[in-house]
Amino acid sequence: MSTTNIFAELIVIGLGAFASLLLLIAAMLEVSRGVVAFLITSPVAAIPALAFVYLLGIVTDRISDWLFASLERRQRGNGGVADPDYY
Secondary structure, three states: OOHHHHHHHHHHHHHHHHHHHHHHHHHHHOOOHHHHHHHHHOOOOHHHHHHHHHHHHHHHHHHHHHHOHHHHHHHHHOOOOOOHHHO
16 A cells, blocks of 8 residues: 555544544534534644644554454454465
8 A cells, every 4th residue: 555545544534533523522612613614614724633633543543453453363364364464
């Protein structure tokens, strides 16, 4: 997989986690829709948000790898392929 694909994958993963976090925080603080819409569409907030989204994508990816590692090992063991480089 190329570096661009990995970067884009982490951004997409981070966007889902960021949207969930943003909605959760907005609901807990009872923030109006206008403020949330401004934060989402503001070009000034885009660069720091992109850095945070990328970091959140890395963290989310590592947590999901950790959570599903045993399931993955169990499924790969049933495939009958002994070469670990196959995967």
